[in-house]
Amino acid sequence: MSISVNIPEELVAEIDxxxxxxxxxxxxxxxxxxxxxTADFDRREIERINExxxxxxTEAMEVLEYQVFA
Numbered sequence: 001m002s003i004s005v006n007i008p009e010e011l012v013a014e015i016d017x018x019x020x021x022x023x024x025x026x027x028x029x030x031x032x033x034x035x036x037x038t039a040d041f042d043r044r045e046i047e048r049i050n051e052x053x054x055x056x057x058t059e060a061m062e063v064l065e066y067q068v069f070a
Contacts, residue, residue, distance in 0.1 A: 005026075
């Protein structure tokens with residue numbers, strides 16, 4: 001199947017520096033991205049949650065304090 005995709009010139013130049021077959025490069029990149037396993041996705045999500053945990057916990061405590069006083 002053939003599709004048309006617009007790719008910024010700087011990415012095309014980087015692809016060309018790494019090989020001669022643009023199609024093969026893009027196909028391999030898409031396959032790798034699509035094959036990321038669930039554990040890797042979950043790990044990244046947990047990292048995002050942990051990065052924001054302090055703020056989320058503070059906000060939750062403020063809500064609980066408000067409920068006590070309301």
